[in-house]
Structure formats: structure tokens, C-alpha cells
Amino acid sequence: MDSTKLFTSDATFWLQSRLPSSSLSWLSALTIYDVLKIAGTLILARTILVSIYRLYFHPLAHVPGPTLAAISPFYELYYDVFLGGEMTNHCMKVLHPKYGPLVRTSPSKVRSNDPESYHVIHAMGYKTERDPNFAKVWNLHRSIFGMTDAKLHKSRKGLFGGLFGRQSLAGFEGAVQGKCKVLVDEIKRRCDSAVKKEQTWEWVNVRNATCALTMDVMMEFLADGIGSYNLLESPNFYGDIIESIDLTTQLPHLFRLVTPIAMFLHHYCPKSLKYTLAPYLIQYENLENRVREGVDKYKEAMESGKAKPTQYLVAHRELLPKFDINAEDYSIEAMVMFAAGVNTTAYTIQYTLYLLAKDKVIQQQVYEELRRLFPEKVSGQDTTDSFDFRRLESSKLLFGVIQEGIRLGDPLPGVLPRVTTSHGLNVNNTYLPPNTVIDTTCTQMHQHPAIFPDPKKFDPTRYSGSPERERLSKYIVSFGGGSYTCVGKNLAMMELFVTISRLVWEFELEVGEGLKGGWEAKDRWVAAKVGGDAVLGFRKRVHA
Template sequence: MSSSILSAAVQQLAPCAWYIVAGALLAFVATRVVYRRFFHPLAKIPGPFLASVTTLYQAAYNAQYYKKIEQLHQIYGPVVRINPNEVHLSDPENYDKIYYMGTRFGKAPEFYGSFCIPHATFSTPSNEVHKGRRAALNPMFSRKMVLELESIVQDKADKLCKLMAKGLRETKPVDLHHAFRCVSVDVISDYAFDKSYNLMDQPDLGAHFFVMARGIGPAMYTFQSLRWLQPLALKIPPWLAPKLSKPLGTVFALQMEGVNQIEDVRSRMEAGKLDTEARPTIFTELLKPENYPGRPVPSTMELKDECYSILVAAADTTGNAMTTAAYHIMANRDIYDKLRAELFSAFPDPHATLDFLTLERLPYLTGVIKEALRLSFGVIGRLPRVTPEPGVHFNGYYIPPGTTIGMSSWLMHRNPEVFPDPMKFSPERWLDPADFRRLEKHIVPFGRGSRQCVGMPLAYCELYVTLGTFFHRFAGLEVFKTTPHDLEYEDFFSSYHLAGRNWLRAVGPVLEKV
């Protein structure tokens, strides 16, 4: 009897329990919303209601959030709250107050942690830890080393020209979208491992590799919005990951690529097959015990993160700049003619090797490259940093310590007060020395300050040598079907052209000899 009474009582109380749980959950959410909107330290920062109370606002825009942020600035002004604990700035005068040498603004752990590479120099939140890791990379990316290894870039630029000539002989449009990216990845893999990927030799021009690199973007955004999911996802066995989630499978695939490459370099070093003095590489240097006095050499699992970040960084940023330059050169005959006239003035021999030191002194080519970097943006979205003690003031608003704050090249490079008619590709705007110095302050494709992209010297070498050589050898090339609409970007940290568009291809007359 007592048992049946107890059972009946439980049955009556069960619905009440669910109501209690649901009520408690609703109260928790409501309390959190009210706090974030009205009592949070950022409550006075203007911005949309939903952005102030949930990161799901950002998730709704995903890879197009950088465009939405621009719209928010048009509505709310130069300081906007874009996430519950994140503020975005648009005033270009603020850039050097955040991103400078010796900055006290560290990288935002929640944002950079979503890349799943905690041991990489790029994603290190602490500026002090970053300084130590960066010191190991700096020598390989110094201007001195870039000049010593310029022959690698020259070789890839020559292969690109042969690829173009082959396409012209066969009267087929040449896929420059992937070809330019091949140059960058083939250079960095040679630079990193003394074993180039040689994507330009593959029938698909490495399209499979670039799909893999692009695939990390969705995983990155998922982990930013659902932070609790990341540690669970990374415990999934590598063989199972691609079956559960294509983006997660991509993350694991790139990590395993790093493991395999580092183990290959290590084994070749131990077998004496690499002359690390005559031909240093990024990972022979990172594996040398003498470069770590008083501490152990990083493990393969730690260095794989460095490998991951270097390969992904090479996959699109420099290729985007080359694509942007080539499109506008071929689409504008005046730019094409002026560039070739300058190149032939410096290099009259049509089959000359165009050296980097001479190329970088050519003012019109420099203007072309600056415009290409400006309109390819490098990292198109925000670069989040953590506000240090005791907080800062921007445009009349106090930003408390611990707040994530950032700016973006998308807004910097398209500011009409700095760059009149900002979407116009105009090398001429860089020709006057006084204008050059003024504009240079506001172009930030590699970031700026202590966390500026370590690969900038190599990227400039690739841009000058590849574009200079390519347009020195080929006259009369034309864009095949690509329009400005096809060059729009989505933000997966690096800028990626939208899938399904007419990516850059070229057609033109055949030259007798290339």
C-alpha cells in the first residue's frame, strides 16, 4: 500500500520537477540577458541588443560578419559592441594604439584558441611567450635569409610562366586562382622542409590542398560560438573525425600533415641527408638542440602546430594578393602597359631573370603591389586583443581591462577619407613619396607591431618576383569570365574567395618563347 502511494506521489511530482528545471533555466537565461545588456561593464557601449547578450548573433552571420560589423559602425559610430565581451573600432587613428611594438594588448585566447594550435607562435595569447617562440622563427624569415633563398621563389615563378605558356599553346584558359596559390605553398614547403609540395605539377593545381585549408574555417567559427564543444571534439579519434564532421576532419588532417612533415625532416637530419648549414630550413632550425639552450627541443606534437599555421597562412593570403593584382592588370590596359613599360625599362632582355632587389625599387610595380595588398586585405576580419590594466579610452568610451577589442583591415583599407574611391585599383595613388608615407600608415595587410606577420619579407619577395616575372614575359593576357563579383571574400580569418564563383582564369596570345 505504501509503495503504491509513493509511486503515485512520484508520478504527480514528475511534471512539477520538469517545470522547476525549465523555470530555473529560463530564470538563468533571463538573468544573464539582463546583466549583459544593462549591468555589464560594456553596457554603455553602443551596439545591437542581440550582439550584447549572445555570441550566437555573430554565428548567424558566420563568415560574413566582417561586413555586418561595417554596417554596425555606420549605425552606431566608431566604437561598437559586437559580442557580449568584445568591442570593435573603426577610427584608423586607433590602430597604432593597439597594435604596436611592445604592445600590452595580448591576443584573445577564446578567439585564437579556436584554431586548435596552442603551441603555434601565431596563436599564442601571451606576448611574453610569443616573444620566445617568435625568436626561433625570425632568422628564417629575415630579409637576409629571404635574399639568400631567393632562388626558390625564382624557380616557382618560372614554373608559373611555363604553366601559363602551356595553356596558351593549347588555347585553354589558365587557372591563375590556384596557380598563384601554388607558388606560395610550393615556396613555403620548400622553405620549411627542403621538400616542395610541387602543387604546380599536379593536374588539379593543388585544389585538393586548398579545399582542405579552407575547411578549417567552419570548425573555427563553431568553436568560437560553442566553446564547450572544442575539448570534446579534439578527443575524437582522428579516423572517426571526418566521418562525424568534414570541418573537424580537416583540422585533424592538417595536424597529421604537420606530424608527417616534421618526422620526415627529423629522420633526414638524423640520417645526415640534410645539410643544415648550407641549406637551412624552418624546421631544421626548429629541431636543432643548440637553438634551445637550457630547455628541451619541442616535441613533434608541439611543432605540428607551427607547421599547421605556416601552411595555412601560405595557402591564400599571398595568393589573394597576386590574384587581385593580376585581375586588375589584365582588366585595365593602361595599368598593363605602364607596368610592362617600367619592367622593360629595368630589364630590356625579355628572358632576363628579374631580381628582387631591382624589382622592389620600381615605383609603379610597387604601387601595383600595394594596391593588391590593400584590396586583398590579408586578414579581412578583426584581430582581437585583450585590453590590459587599467583599461583604455577610445573615442570617448572607456574600455575596461579584460575586454576583447579589435580592428580590421576591411575597414582600414576602404576608408574613403584615407583612400579616395577606395575600391578603385589605382597604383598611381602610391607614386608621390609624400602620399606613399601617408597611405603606408593605414595599410595593414600583415598587421603591425610585435605580432606582425613573421612571413612579411618572404611574401614581398614572392609578390615582386612572381608578378614582375609574369607580366614581363606575357603581353596581351585577358581575364576569362571573372568579374569583380567573383572576387568577393568570406572571412575564415584568412580571406577566401566564395565557392562557386568564376575564380580567376586568363587567356591570350602565344609567345614564341617563354
């Protein structure tokens, strides 16, 4: 018998066995094509009814936005997944100018670009919570980074407060200075080699160099160097782990589309097949093993009373006792600290160096500012290789340079979705009911002309006056805001000030050939440099 007729016959028999025969006599004449037509009609009818509901009767029907966005989530996914992270640009250039500061971008989602509303959405006190659907993308529900329950997040965050405080981190500054010295010494060596070859500049891939620095710093911070890759000592500062970290942090847009599939493969796919589908996971799991090794060794040493004194502050030593019930949870947190502390900080350093290489006037001003801040180095009384962090951050010019590097570099351009709680929330004089997802981005804050006039301009003097410094700083939001502010902000700022100052003191900077047309980046949730390597020229500076 023909398979089509067999299928139709079986379907008819199934229905006839469950419904009165008098009402189903017409089924015997149905073909598979008739069944498909009926199914298609029902699907079409449902789609029309759902679309009408979402357009006119949904709790967000009063929020303006494109019709397609109100009907389907695929409007947003089209721009972020298929066009590669273009939704924010589309909002800034098209949607907000047309519909206003609050736009409906999906059936149950809105996006706000109003600077004042940002601090309502990301307020202290958990007036909104993390979007659980977005948190699933990272598969980190047991980590401070992925926790959606406000009480659990508050409790877990409390364990980290002391470690990342300014006073506590003073005990780690020596390690940051030491790693920075390794980087500077290696670039100096290469500059000397370039001079011997009669080359004016030594061209350095600053993406590799800065990632090597931040990775080695984080390994020192977590486990006193246990399991460190020592990338600062590797050829061209490179390691395969850099690519793995980049890929891992750049997948959220895609994973939003295939989260169930990705989670299934993560938990049930054989490792051999998993590594074939995603080779970067080999290095990533190697990193996990190194981090866990550091945790286990510290745990064993502490339990046996054989833990040795360390030269610098070590996260494992400070935090493991607080996780004595479940060391596995701490291993997850340590992994998150590593991943979060590498990519975004390194990218900001790269971009700030690029801005200084492009603007020779400001580059020279920074050098002169360092001479003013550290006269003992100019006179030769201090020949050490460190620049005191507290003195560096007291400089208005250096503060402005770092803030502009964060603002223009925009290391975290992706959305930071929050969900309204049972009370709802008023945003832009518009009531948003419970369970509404509100998207905000750092990009839309950092590029808002009402806050930063001529927003594309690199202008460290924006922050010169005390009122302006305080006012503008609250709109630099790459570290998040409110109750979910990044716990590692102080450590990142220390790395930024120390590294950039040290490199400008030791070297003149020049834009590489591939960057003369500008720095091009894409929103992969984190910023991703595209269009060629980030290469800058370095030349040893002669101190007068």
C-alpha cells in the same frame, strides 16, 4: 507506473530526503509539467536579470551598440556563422554609421573601425593580448600563432627574427625565382598548345596555379623540397591538399560556436569516424606527416653530422638548433608556417592578377615599368629568367600595384581580437576595462574612406609620393600590427613582387567569362572566392 509520475516521485523523494518534511509537503502534488514550469520560470528570471545587468550595470554598458548584442553573443554569431561571415559588412554598413567608431557587438566585446585606434590596439609592447577563446579555435596554443601569453610569445618570436629578415631571405630568392619559372614554363607550354588549336587565349585556373606555387615554395623553404607535393608539375596545378588547406583556414566562424565539441572530437574521436565527419582531415594529416618527416630527417642529419650543404636558405636547418629541447614544438611551428604561407599569399596573387587583367591600361603600365627597370632584358643582354627582387620593390608603380592588390583583395578579412590587460585601454576617448575583447578587421581599415578616398577603386598611384607611401602603408594591415605582426611578411612580399612581375612580363592577361561580373568573396576569416572558379586568360607577350 507511468514514467512521468515515476520521475516526479523520484524527484520529490530526493528533495524530501534533504529538506524538512514540513516545508515540502506540497511537493507530493507536483507533476513533471509543474517542475518544467518552475525551471522555465527560473531560467526566464535569470535571463531577465542577466540582461538588465549587461544593459545597465556591465563595465561596457557605456559603449553604444544594439541592445541584442549587449545581451547575448548570439547577435554576432548569427551574422558570422548563420549568414556566413557577414558581421564585418553589417558593422560597416549599419552599426558604425549608427553608433560611431566604437560599437559593442557582444556582452564583453567591442569593435573599432577607427584607423588611429588600430595602432593603439595593435601596438608594440603587448598593451593588449590575444583573445584566448579565439586562440582555442585553432588548437595551436603551443605555436607562435596561438600563444596568448605575452612573455612566451615574445620569446618564441625572437627565435624566428633572423630567419625572416630581409638579409637572410636573400638566400632564398633563387628558390622563389626557380618555382616561378616552373609556373611560367608550364603556362607557356599551354599557350603554345592553344595556338595550335587556333585559340587566342589559354584559360588558367589561377587559384590552383597560385596555390601550387606557394605550396611548392613553402616546401622548398621548410625542408629543401623534402615531402613536396610538386603541384606545379601536376595536371591543372591541382592537388587534394589545396582543398584541405582552404577548408582548414575557413572554419573559425563555425568553430567559435562549437569549439568544445570540435576539441573533444579532435582528441578523442576514432580516426575512422573523424575522417567520415571531416574527410579533408585525411589530406591535412598527410601534410602534417610530410612536414614532420622533413623535420625528423633534418634533425637526424644534423645530429649525425651528415647534413649536406643546401643551395638555398632552409628553415629547418636554421631553426631546429633553437628548438633542441622540444622538436615537437618546432614541428607545430613548421606546420603553421606552411598553412599561413600558402593560402593568403596565393589569394593576393590571384586577386592582383585579376585587377590587372581587368584594367588593361595599368597592366600595360606595369609591363612598360618592367622594361624600364630591366633594360638588359629588352636589349637581349640578359636572357635569364629572374627579376631581381630589390629592383622590383624599388618601383613606385609596382609597389602601388602590390599594395592595392593586398588592400582590395583583403586576404584576411576576419577579426583579429585582442584583450585588454589589467590596466585597461583608452580607445576613441572611451575607457575599456580589463578583459575587454576588442575586434578589429583589415577590411574596415582597407575600406575606410577617410584613409583611402574612393576605397573600391584600383589606384596604384595613391602611393606615388614619398609621404603618401609611408602614411598609407601603415594602414595596409593584412600582416597584422604591433608585437603580433606576421613573421613571414618579407617572404610573402618577395613572392608577390616576383610572381606578378614575371607573369605580366611573359603574358598578356584577360578576364575569364566567369569573372566579368566581378570577383565575389566571402569572409571565412580568410578570404574565400565564391561564385565560380578564378579563371584568367593568358597569351604569350610579344616583346618589341
